[in-house]
Amino acid sequence: MRTNYRMNSGVRFQMLSDDQLEEMFWGVLHLLEHTGLDVKHEQARDILEKAGAWVDGERVRIPSYLVKESLRMAPRSFTLYARDGNHKHDIRIGPGRAHFGPGPTCPNFIDVETMERRPYVNSDVPAVAKMVDALPNIDFCESLGTVSDVHHDLGALYEFAGMFPNTSKPIVAWSYDQHDSAGIHQIAVAEAGGQRAFEQRPNYVHYCEPLSPLVSTFEALDKLIFAAKHRIPLIFTPCPIAGGTAPVTAAGIITQGAAESWMGLTVAQALQPGLPFFMGGVYSVMDMSAMILAYGAPELPLFMAGVTELAHYAGLPLWQTGGCTDSKCFDGQAVIEGSMSVFFSALTGGDLCHDVGYTESAMTGSVFQLCAMDEAIGYSRRIARGIEVNDDTLAVNVIQDVGPNGHYLKEKHTRRHFKSEFWYPNLLDRQDFESWEMTGGLTLKDRTAARVRDILATHSPAPIKPETEKAIEKVLAQAEERVQE
Amino acid sequence: MSDILEQVSTAIIEGDLDEIVDLTEDALDEDLGAEEILNGGLMAGMDYVGVEFKAGNMFVPEVLRSARAMKMSMEILNPLLVESGVQMMGKVLLGTVKGDLHDIGKNLVGMMCEGAGFTVKDLGKDITPEEFVEAVKEFGPDVLGMSALLTTTMRTMESTIKVLEEAGVRDKVKVMIGGAPVTQAFADQIGADGYASNAASAAELAKQLVSQA
Numbered sequence: 001m002r003t004n005y006r007m008n009s010g011v012r013f014q015m016l017s018d019d020q021l022e023e024m025f026w027g028v029l030h031l032l033e034h035t036g037l038d039v040k041h042e043q044a045r046d047i048l049e050k051a052g053a054w055v056d057g058e059r060v061r062i063p064s065y066l067v068k069e070s071l072r073m074a075p076r077s078f079t080l081y082a083r084d085g086n087h088k089h090d091i092r093i094g095p096g097r098a099h100f101g102p103g104p105t106c107p108n109f110i111d112v113e114t115m116e117r118r119p120y121v122n123s124d125v126p127a128v129a130k131m132v133d134a135l136p137n138i139d140f141c142e143s144l145g146t147v148s149d150v151h152h153d154l155g156a157l158y159e160f161a162g163m164f165p166n167t168s169k170p171i172v173a174w175s176y177d178q179h180d181s182a183g184i185h186q187i188a189v190a191e192a193g194g195q196r197a198f199e200q201r202p203n204y205v206h207y208c209e210p211l212s213p214l215v216s217t218f219e220a221l222d223k224l225i226f227a228a229k230h231r232i233p234l235i236f237t238p239c240p241i242a243g244g245t246a247p248v249t250a251a252g253i254i255t256q257g258a259a260e261s262w263m264g265l266t267v268a269q270a271l272q273p274g275l276p277f278f279m280g281g282v283y284s285v286m287d288m289s290a291m292i293l294a295y296g297a298p299e300l301p302l303f304m305a306g307v308t309e310l311a312h313y314a315g316l317p318l319w320q321t322g323g324c325t326d327s328k329c330f331d332g333q334a335v336i337e338g339s340m341s342v343f344f345s346a347l348t349g350g351d352l353c354h355d356v357g358y359t360e361s362a363m364t365g366s367v368f369q370l371c372a373m374d375e376a377i378g379y380s381r382r383i384a385r386g387i388e389v390n391d392d393t394l395a396v397n398v399i400q401d402v403g404p405n406g407h408y409l410k411e412k413h414t415r416r417h418f419k420s421e422f423w424y425p426n427l428l429d430r431q432d433f434e435s436w437e438m439t440g441g442l443t444l445k446d447r448t449a450a451r452v453r454d455i456l457a458t459h460s461p462a463p464i465k466p467e468t469e470k471a472i473e474k475v476l477a478q479a480e481e482r483v484q485e
Numbered sequence: 486m487s488d489i490l491e492q493v494s495t496a497i498i499e500g501d502l503d504e505i506v507d508l509t510e511d512a513l514d515e516d517l518g519a520e521e522i523l524n525g526g527l528m529a530g531m532d533y534v535g536v537e538f539k540a541g542n543m544f545v546p547e548v549l550r551s552a553r554a555m556k557m558s559m560e561i562l563n564p565l566l567v568e569s570g571v572q573m574m575g576k577v578l579l580g581t582v583k584g585d586l587h588d589i590g591k592n593l594v595g596m597m598c599e600g601a602g603f604t605v606k607d608l609g610k611d612i613t614p615e616e617f618v619e620a621v622k623e624f625g626p627d628v629l630g631m632s633a634l635l636t637t638t639m640r641t642m643e644s645t646i647k648v649l650e651e652a653g654v655r656d657k658v659k660v661m662i663g664g665a666p667v668t669q670a671f672a673d674q675i676g677a678d679g680y681a682s683n684a685a686s687a688a689e690l691a692k693q694l695v696s697q698a
Binding site for chain 2: 407410415432
């Protein structure tokens, strides 16, 4: 037995003090109460007014007690379930648990065969989902692109229909409007075995984006209302750009972005108390010479660490961002920017870290970047797991047994721990020069390409139920009919 | 393959030190020949281990455990193999050269060679050329393996080979060398018969050198 003994189970990381977080927290509440947001959805304004908000035309101001009440209702800990009951693919949201996945809606894609940039097409969706299903450190699925070769209103629906059968890891689904959302939900509910079963074991999360600065758009709220009514876990994620659509300072952009998320939170909790809700999203800088939203800037992981700490202080899980780059190809820049941001994200414990696999500042999705980042996440997770200290790991007896001039290769202690204490790379090369040369002298790019192609050629995800296949056919046929009208 | 040979081979793959002796004796009780057990059980298991190790599915501590199981079985089979005049895999003599106390790599080579079926004698570290000569005469190895980690001590490999020549035993043994600073070019330069960059390829090299002899 041990008393008065404190253990750290992993690397401890904290940037902001409780005093700073409290000051930011009250800054957000002040902003919501005194400035408010434009809410471009009449029903949402009614819901807010009924809950106690002050409505003045489109402008809605929320008293701080109401925001605090909404924060209190939202859970900090819950589970997103694998559609096939595979527990290894479940995601348990809660303190100290960081998860990773790709992002949505890039117009372009790096072709798997040629490694050239081209428009994202429908047949890319199953490939991305299969990669997600197979990669050990990727936990949830988005598609890395907007399908360009179907009717322009149906991209999101085809995307979900392509992802769902090709991975049993939980999916994060975006949509254009309530029609899409309804179709997506029909597919997910068919697999879950009905609405009630879905509510108990949700297998996807709904994603909506408000507009910075300080606008809750009609589409974002319309989808939020659909999700809340059907008790679909929700991500409400702004994409503020420091110096452009948000204050240039880190504390300023975080304050504004949090206010944008918490407006959505208040609507969602008023409609569906206890709905799992992630605040978001992508907080970065406008590059003042290239005029882009920089996905590889160090300010992105820095801002995201600040938002994560504020979210956790307020008791909400966070939709984090990392593993992305401004580079146009698979090169050192892509790996530096991606690896640094996933490592930082892993340290913060931000709950769902998305945009892993984004290149060219979110213009192009790449499964090669995704695959390389899977390796960087594995590396980061080993560090974040930290050092375990107990009689067994101190190994005083083992050291005594081996003594000076001995070696540890034959020790039971070595055999018992070498797999869990060490992390083993899938892509990083540690061979001696001769072996490396003999195996083809391959670069990280070569090995990543080979792993991607091998997974796509050999991996088979768990199948969906026959009734879900029928539901997909029906939903797509109905949607095609709708857009013909 | 008979059941018992399959069990022997599985015990090798799993490094089952508790069972391997009994299984070897069971195989002999079933009237299987020592050579049959060696090839169909032990080597079959070690071949599998080699493939899995190269593929990154098995790791050093597991390979060493398999090698130890192999060694325990060989202790029973060896006298029988000698008796029946079977051509043995061969003998490997190892040592880290004079002035050098780094021997983890050389230890690995020894264990990998045992796993490949060699009888291994390890002289240890800080071994003088004269001690090598003495051991070659006494032990009669097919292969002599020398290691050095330091650029300052690797030169001693060259002088050791010279002393072997002077003592008239150089042509009785194949010399292989290894260690972090050692290269194929250096091996060629000092007149060694082979160089390997890691322990697994050293065991492979020893096999090649023996088959050339």
